[in-house]
Amino acid sequence: MTVTSTRAKPEGTLPDRTGPAAPRKRRRNPLPYLLLLPAVLILLVDMGYPLLRQITMAFQHFSLEQQFGKPAEFAGLDNFTRVLGDSAFWLTLGRSLAFCLVCAALTMAIGIGGALLLTKLSRPVSVFVQAAMLLAWAMPVLSSLQVFQWIFDSRSGVVDWTLAGLGLQGMAGYNWFSNPLTFFAVAAILVIWMSVPLVVFMVYASVTQIDESMLEASTLDGANGWKQFREITVPTIAPVLLLVTILEIIWDLRVFTQIFILQKNGGITEQTNVLGTYVYQVGLSGGDYGVASATALIMLLITLLLTWRYVTQFLKQGEV
Amino acid sequence: MKELSRRGLLGLGGALGAAALLSACGEASGSASSDSLSTPAKLRVWFMKDSVSDKAQAWLKQEFENKFQGSTLTIEQQEWDGIVPKLQTALASPESTPDIIELGNTQAPTFCAVGALADLSGMKEELGGANLTKSLVELGSFENKMYAAPFYAGSRIVFYRKDMFQQLGLAIPKTIDELTAVATKIQTGNPEKNAHFSGMFLPGISSQSAFAWVFSNGGRLAVQKDGKWEGSLSSPESQKAIAQLQELWKTGSTTGTITDSTIGSQPYTAFNTGEAGMFFGFNFHLKKIKKELLDAGKVGYFNFPSPKGDSVGNPFAGGSNVAISNNSKARGLAKEALKLIFSKPFQEFFATEGGWVPGNLNYAAALGRDELSKVTIEAVRNSVGTPAAKNWALVESAKVVDxxxxxxxxLKDPVGLAKTADAKMTEILNSK
Structure with a gap:
């Protein structure tokens, strides 16, 4: 990276601290901008270029032949009309939204509950629980996927074995991955299992920052636990809750690996597609990069729409 | 552990693929690649799992590196599952492309048509000419140019437990109906009183096995009519085959609901644990069968039967083509390596080590004259491939047929689902 600007000479050794009361014309110091430059460049190359490329491709007829060198033709809105006119897309969208909202809601509920529980535990137990959560969180997703597949395996899985042992009819050899509902149940358990620890950690960290005296005072005033939680805890940790919720929604909406790997064991690919795997299937497997890019853009828009309120609220709170 | 790394690789492939989709590095310019033999290069070769024996790999590496001092040849083993998207992204850029690649014969037409592969027409004679397996040459050609040469071929045969047949007084089935009847009798008999027992091990996920029923009845997966492709699972022939399959899954096999592709690709496992009386596998699966069973003379094999019993049935034509990536920076040296692959020693390794029928049929005799080789060659001779359509690989990766x-x-509705699958195939096969 070369910096061509020659104005990088440091002028003024001390930062200008005069307030607006002194209407002296001040020279702009270029140093802060220069310091920003690397970060901006990295962002541009890393995120800007792919995004730009994706937007271009969304308006092109771009298939395998183009991937191997044939020039791409401009497609106008063709790709978008094709996606929006495809009933499979709408089904996938509905499925994705439902999966995302259920997972995010359950993750938040379990995570907040876990964090509050953690504050009540004795120190050694709390450390043990945190260590266990950290392990669950740090486990590579492919390894946990493998373990989950073994647990739910139809021929030798412990779940089927237990359920059958309890006398439940038809559970011996039940194939969890060949029915969309049970498929998503297993996927949801896995996704929630992997994302709860982060929520617990973040909420726990912020809950422990709450002023003890405030809680004490409220107890004296006769507030019960639920009231304390609603009136003190939630407002205090609201910024953290908002941030984690946004992240959870974004992550759960673009879930890919878990579904993609489980699909290989299901044989019901189309009925279990979520947005991520749908884009992959249209684009990489189907060789239609234009339509896939258009779908990915639509997916981006949906994510923005879903999280818009939270993001603006979050920014507002950040200013306070 | 092997299982784990397999999935790891897969996931990685998926992740890389997704990353590549987002960053879309489509700058495939087919750059002026060096066709010279004097510049040393590091050749990367992608072979598929279970294709090329360790011995053959070592031989190729050594021969090549001896012949071209300073150059190296590295073989990277790939998994079948998810290979098409992986190739789509890897082959597209000179930086990421392997130089030599093995392509499943069903995938070859797609890559030949889109300009991903180097033209091999000029060296066709040198590689074997008229002795190259014809069906594989067809799948590896586009507009009369050969881009992917026949690598090897193989077809499934039925393995069975001789002792169980004897105990129940069963004869080798001559027709498909007899096969179902035999499977049913073994399953009901369950000689070893095994809880998971299946007359025949035939997982639903192993669609390539099921093709034998379709092809033997005269059905096809898709047919070409007036230049347009049409899914053909609804045809009376295919429907008859599916009825036979579902009959088998109802009475002679408990494995129709198996959907784990790993279990599906290892049909010998259930056989080894005494959980199956028969399985439909490749000749080289014999090596995976438990020694006790083999030593006790309990294992036999026969060709897939025909509907009427007048001939051998038509199993799926498995096999591969081998090609050079058009984006390779060392196409000259890659061609030299390809010549080594088509030389007598390497081709014979297919037969002697792998149990495949080599792409150059001149060397097929190396398979031997024993019963297993005879049955195998008979199966390959009668085998039928998937449609030679440009977009067939896309049908495969969309998992329509699977x-x-x-x-x-x-045991779901064969008529309605066949219609849906046909419509999807028709759409994908005819799209540009």
Whole structure:
């Protein structure tokens, strides 16, 4: 990276601290901008270029032949009309939204509950629980996927074995991955299992920052636990809750690996597609990069729409 | 552990693929690649799992590196599952492309048509000419140019437990109906009183196995009419085959609902644990069968039967083509390596080590004259391939046919689902 600007000479050794009361014309110091430059460049190359490329491709007829060198033709809105006119897309969208909202809601509920529980535990137990959560969180997703597949395996899985042992009819050899509902149940358990620890950690960290005296005072005033939680805890940790919720929604909406790997064991690919795997299937497997890019853009828009309120609220709170 | 790394690789492939989709590095310029032999290069070769024996790999590496001092040849083993998207992204850029690649014969037409592969027409004679397996040459050609040469071929045969047949007084089935009857009798008999016992091990996810029923009845997966492709699972022939399959899954096999592709690709496992009386596998699976069973003379094999019993049935034509990536920076040296692959020693390794029928049929005699080789060659001779359509690989990776047979294994509605699958195939096969 070369910096061509020659104005990088440091002028003024001390930062200008005069307030607006002194209407002296001040020279702009270029140093802060220069310091920003690397970060901006990295962002541009890393995120800007792919995004730009994706937007271009969304308006092109771009298939395998183009991937191997044939020039791409401009497609106008063709790709978008094709996606929006495809009933499979709408089904996938509905499925994705439902999966995302259920997972995010359950993750938040379990995570907040876990964090509050953690504050009540004795120190050694709390450390043990945190260590266990950290392990669950740090486990590579492919390894946990493998373990989950073994647990739910139809021929030798412990779940089927237990359920059958309890006398439940038809559970011996039940194939969890060949029915969309049970498929998503297993996927949801896995996704929630992997994302709860982060929520617990973040909420726990912020809950422990709450002023003890405030809680004490409220107890004296006769507030019960639920009231304390609603009136003190939630407002205090609201910024953290908002941030984690946004992240959870974004992550759960673009879930890919878990579904993609489980699909290989299901044989019901189309009925279990979520947005991520749908884009992959249209684009990489189907060789239609234009339509896939258009779908990915639509997916981006949906994510923005879903999280818009939270993001603006979050920014507002950040200013306070 | 092997299992784990397999999935790891897969996931990685998926992740890389997704990353590549987002960053879309489509700058395939087919750059002026060096065709010279004097510049040393590091050749990367992608072979598929279970294709090329360790011995053959070592031989190729050594021969090549001896012949071209300073150059190296590295073989990277790939998994079948998810290979098409992986190739789509890897082959597209000179930086990421392997130089030599093995392509499943069903995938070859797609890559030949889109300009991903170097033209091999000029060296066709040198590689074997008229002795190259014809069906594989067809799948590896586009507009009369050969881009992917026949690598090897193989077809499934039925393995069975001789002792169980004897005990129940069963004869080798001559027709498909007899096969179902035999499977049913073994399953009901369950000689070893095994809880998971299946007369025949035939997972729903193993669609390539199920193709034998379709092809033997005269059905096809898709047919070409007036230049347009049409899915053909609804044809009376295919429907008859599916009825036979579902009959088998109802009475002679408990494995139709198996949807784990790993279990599906290892049909010998259930056989080894005494959980199956028969399985439909490749000749080289014999090596995976438990020694006690083999030593006790309990294992036999026969060709897939025909509907009427007048000939051998038509199993799926498995096999591969081998090609040079058009984006390779060392196409000259890659061609030299290809010549080594088509030389007598390497081709014979297919037969002697792998149990495949080599792409150059001149060397097929190396398979031997024993019963297993005879049955295998008979199976290959009668085998039928998937449609030689440019977009067939896309049908495969959209899992249209796989998912259809999984549903059949679960005994779902053959007529309605065949219609849906046909419509999807028709759409994909005729799209530009």
């Amino acid at each position: 998912d259809f047979f999984v549903a059949m294994g679960a």
